[in-house]
Amino acid sequence: MFTGIIEATGTVEKIIKNESNIDFVLSCGFTHELKIDQSLAHNGCCLTVVETYDDKYKVTAINETLEKTNLGKWEIGTEVNLERCLKFDGRLDGHIVQGHVDKTGTVENIQDKDGSFFITIHYDETDEFVTVPQGSITVNGISLTVAGSGFGKFSVAIIPYTWEFTNMKNLKIGDTVNLEFDIIGKYVTKLLKKNAAI
Template sequence: MFTGIIEAVGVIENIERDGSNINFTLSCPFTKELKIDQSLAHNGCCLTVVKTEGDRYVVTAIQETLDKTSLGEWKVGSVVNLERCMIMNGRLDGHIVQGHVDTTGEITDIENKDGSYFVTVKYNTYGNFITVPQGSITLNGISLTVAKSGDFEFSVAIIPYTWEFTNMKSLNIGDQVNLEFDIIGKYISKLIGKENVIQ
């Protein structure tokens, strides 16, 4: 379980194919605190630490993960948003984030608002995915508030701190991002869909 509050950014140091899997080696400020078998969200995707060595650690993405996320587009040098799993006696500063990416979206617009940024994302039209104004969305692991909601697209307003201390500032129009929709919204959407089918 995560909160969507990014703890640090990491850098992809090495990428190694192993059958259909990919082993990613990263460095980050808290590598020496990591333990093998620990859950760590990478751009919102929960991956398990399988190896640590010095200031580097390794995680493995299987084909199922690669199919649903943008991890397959990572390159050596890519900057990744990181969050360790939440401590249950801590504050939930973001929202309930599972680290299970639902789908990817495409950045369609980035507008500089003289100090803040207004980012628009279009996403796939399949699945029980919805957004609502002032609802929650997780974009590359960042807990954000939906500023504007449309059919299969939404916009978020990014404060300067988030822009500076995550990988948001490195995104460009056309880039793919990982999306996790609000778990409560997904349950409601599925239930309403079932009721419509029954009727």
């Protein structure tokens, strides 16, 4: 369980193909605090730490994860948003995030609004995944508020701190981003579909 509040960014140091899986070796400022079997969200995708050494750690992405996320597009040097799992002894600053990426989206537009940034993202809409204005959405693991919502697309406004502190600043038009839709919205949508079928 996560909140979508990015703790730090990490850097991809090594990529190792392992049959249909990929092992990623990353470095970050809190590597020395990580433990084997710990859950860590990478661009919003929950992966398990399988090895730690020096200032680096290793995680494994299975084929299903690679197909549903942007992890397969990572290269050596890619900057990744990181968040350790939620501790239930503090405030929930973002929203409830599971670390299970629903699908990917494509950056359609980036506008500089005198220091803040307005980003529009397109995705293949189904009746399972929808956005609503002022609702919650997770983009590359970042808890954001939907500023605008349309069929198969939504926009978010990024404050300067989030832009600089996360990998948002590296985004370009056409880039693929990981999306996790609001869990409450997903449950409501499923219940409405179930009731409509009765």
